[in-house]
Amino acid sequence: MDIWTVSGILLITIYLLITEKISVDLTAIGIMVLLVISNILSPKEAIGGFANPAVVTVAALFVVSKGLMRTGGVEFLGRKIIKMARGNYKLALIIILFSVAFASAFINNTPVVILFIPVIMTMCCEFGLSPSKFLIPVSYTSILAGTCTLIGTSTNIIISDLSVSFGYQGLTMFELSILGVPLAITGIIFLYFAAPKVLPALANPICQLQDSAHRQYLAELKIPLGSTLVGRSPGEIFKEKYPSIIVLELINQSHIYRPDRVQLTISAEDILLVKGSLNDLVGILHNEGVELPSSEKGLTLGAQKDPPIVVELIISPHSSLRGQQLSRIDLARDPNVNIIAVKRSNLHMTERQIHDVRLQTGDILLIWCHESKLKAIRSGTEYIVIEDVYEELIHNRKAWWSIINFIGMITTATLGLADIMTCALTAAFLMIVTGCLQMRDAYRSLQGDVLLLIAGTIALGTAMQKTGASQLYAESFLSLFSSFSPTVVLGAIIFLTSFSTQLLSNNATAVLLLPIAISTAVGIGVDPKPFIVGICFGASACFATPMGYQTNLMVYGPGGYRFTDYMKLGIPLNAFVVVASTLLIPLIWPF
Numbered sequence: 001m002d003i004w005t006v007s008g009i010l011l012i013t014i015y016l017l018i019t020e021k022i023s024v025d026l027t028a029i030g031i032m033v034l035l036v037i038s039n040i041l042s043p044k045e046a047i048g049g050f051a052n053p054a055v056v057t058v059a060a061l062f063v064v065s066k067g068l069m070r071t072g073g074v075e076f077l078g079r080k081i082i083k084m085a086r087g088n089y090k091l092a093l094i095i096i097l098f099s100v101a102f103a104s105a106f107i108n109n110t111p112v113v114i115l116f117i118p119v120i121m122t123m124c125c126e127f128g129l130s131p132s133k134f135l136i137p138v139s140y141t142s143i144l145a146g147t148c149t150l151i152g153t154s155t156n157i158i159i160s161d162l163s164v165s166f167g168y169q170g171l172t173m174f175e176l177s178i179l180g181v182p183l184a185i186t187g188i189i190f191l192y193f194a195a196p197k198v199l200p201a202l203a204n205p206i207c208q209l210q211d212s213a214h215r216q217y218l219a220e221l222k223i224p225l226g227s228t229l230v231g232r233s234p235g236e237i238f239k240e241k242y243p244s245i246i247v248l249e250l251i252n253q254s255h256i257y258r259p260d261r262v263q264l265t266i267s268a269e270d271i272l273l274v275k276g277s278l279n280d281l282v283g284i285l286h287n288e289g290v291e292l293p294s295s296e297k298g299l300t301l302g303a304q305k306d307p308p309i310v311v312e313l314i315i316s317p318h319s320s321l322r323g324q325q326l327s328r329i330d331l332a333r334d335p336n337v338n339i340i341a342v343k344r345s346n347l348h349m350t351e352r353q354i355h356d357v358r359l360q361t362g363d364i365l366l367i368w369c370h371e372s373k374l375k376a377i378r379s380g381t382e383y384i385v386i387e388d389v390y391e392e393l394i395h396n397r398k399a400w401w402s403i404i405n406f407i408g409m410i411t412t413a414t415l416g417l418a419d420i421m422t423c424a425l426t427a428a429f430l431m432i433v434t435g436c437l438q439m440r441d442a443y444r445s446l447q448g449d450v451l452l453l454i455a456g457t458i459a460l461g462t463a464m465q466k467t468g469a470s471q472l473y474a475e476s477f478l479s480l481f482s483s484f485s486p487t488v489v490l491g492a493i494i495f496l497t498s499f500s501t502q503l504l505s506n507n508a509t510a511v512l513l514l515p516i517a518i519s520t521a522v523g524i525g526v527d528p529k530p531f532i533v534g535i536c537f538g539a540s541a542c543f544a545t546p547m548g549y550q551t552n553l554m555v556y557g558p559g560g561y562r563f564t565d566y567m568k569l570g571i572p573l574n575a576f577v578v579v580a581s582t583l584l585i586p587l588i589w590p591f
Contacts (some may be wrong), residue, residue: 009034024449024556031460047455058450062422069118071437089129093134097191100116103145109145113138132200139552145180146540164513195569218273219314223267223269229266251324310366325358326342343364378457461504491578513538527591534581536579
């Protein structure tokens with residue numbers, strides 16, 4: 001009876017995931033609820049997926065990825081790739097796909113995909129393309145490359161160890177490369193040509209976060225005594241490091257000069273009226289030893305108990321501040337608030353200094369303050385608080401910390417000094433304590449729908465194994481091919497493995513089907529080695545569903561995909577791997 005119940009839940013799950021009648025995270029919760037109320041799993045077993053290393057690892061890697069994005073580490077890598085491509089997005093895509101393939105052949109492909117998701121999105125923003133056309137290929141490429149070596153995926157290691165336990169020879173490091181490399185290269189070529197035509201063209205959410213002409217602010221910067229900027233030309237000081245910054249005026253005591261009209265140099269206590277982007281303004285405050293005229297406190301964005309945040313305040317239509325001078329409002333005199341810049345949409349400010357600006361409806365104040373202070377500002381009615389601007393802020397000075405942190409995580413996991421979950425958690429922790437990321441960013445980086453879907457499908461896989469449903473499905477399927485040639489039987493096993501891994505995890509599929517494959521080979525009187533290798537390739541042929549592999553789930557949200565998008569490329573790719581493996585494995589590993 002339990003087998004029929006699990007089968008019904010499985011069919012309902014597949015239907016809901018394909019049609020998306022309800023969201024995938026709600027579907028995942030429904031799976032766990034149904035398994036508990038039907039008494040197939042205990043409550044502890046049903047939520048066991050949340051303690052699964054895969055869920056914890058993916059969550060930690062979301063944080064690591066956010067840290068790389070927040071510090072500009074990923075942007076740096078993306079710029080290098082774009083530069084190598086010399087403006088050709090097709091060449092850039094080829095470089096990315098083969099970079100992903102090479103890395104995934106030797107290390108866990110999860111952090112590789114996590115790293116390249118924002119690289120792809122940056123590249124697509126650069127060339128005006130849709131990342132939804134390229135993120136699935138990145139995931140699929142990492143999966144294909146994982147079959148090229150023994151350590152490319154944990155599934156290969158498990159299969160090799162199980163083979164030894166059954167009395168057969170294990171797999172060597174590059175034994176699978178003979179078939180894996182040609183399959184991976186062919187698959188990448190297919191993805192390169194087919195993905196842009198088949199996958200949807202959806203909007204890139206990252207592009208709206210890029211600095212542009214409409215995100216320019218007016219700010220005043222005070223030059224303190226001992227500044228390295230003293231004695232330099234105001235028109236040249238920021239051009240190289242901060243290209244968006246334009247020095248409009250230099251204010252020396254009561255005199256105002258235009259650098260484009262008068263040749264002069266900067267003196268201590270001068271005030272520069274500048275216009276520029278958020279990141280360049282904050283970068284100058286961090287790195288160039290300048291001050292805000294109204295504040296002598298430095299801007300430090302790090303891992304504090306009450307962390308600072310940069311936000312925009314829009315003067316509301318009903319604000320009592322309209323018509324008042326900026327220097328006279330309570331906010332300007334508040335020691336816990338620092339006004340960085342002012343912006344007025346489509347209008348020129350006639351005032352010569354920012355503190356003389358008379359506020360109007362729609363004026364935007366760019367400020368930084370601590371989160372505790374922001375709560376008080378938000379509770380008032382004078383301003384409309386816009387926190388989205390904080391997402392634009394890049395902590396460039398921490399870029400090397402984030403890159404070293406990520407490389408350390410990869411190296412430690414590759415050398416086997418610790419498992420990938422421990423490495424990912426450590427890297428996430430270091431991203432926060434080194435100031436690459438604030439806790440608010442870490443929480444926001446967690447994609448709850450992806451984590452819930454992983455936990456829900458783990459619960460379903462546990463139920464299928466516990467009730468014997470998986471075993472029954474496998475044995476019933478293989479009984480249909482008992483009278484056929486070894487090649488046909490091998491093809492049936494590879495197909496069954498590939499089909500099962502769309503629903504179960506790769507490792508669970510391998511553990512379940514390897515004993516069946518070996519006993520089938522022995523039963524028809526042939527060498528089990530081709531069947532063992534077939535399980536390796538079949539378990540990694542998991543392209544047709546987002547839950548087939550965790551990297552598929554990772555690109556689900558950033559790409560804005562639907563369940564059916566995976567089938568468009570996944571089914572042909574699955575068919576290719578299954579057919580090619582069936583035909584070529586007996587030639588390389590004879591029966």
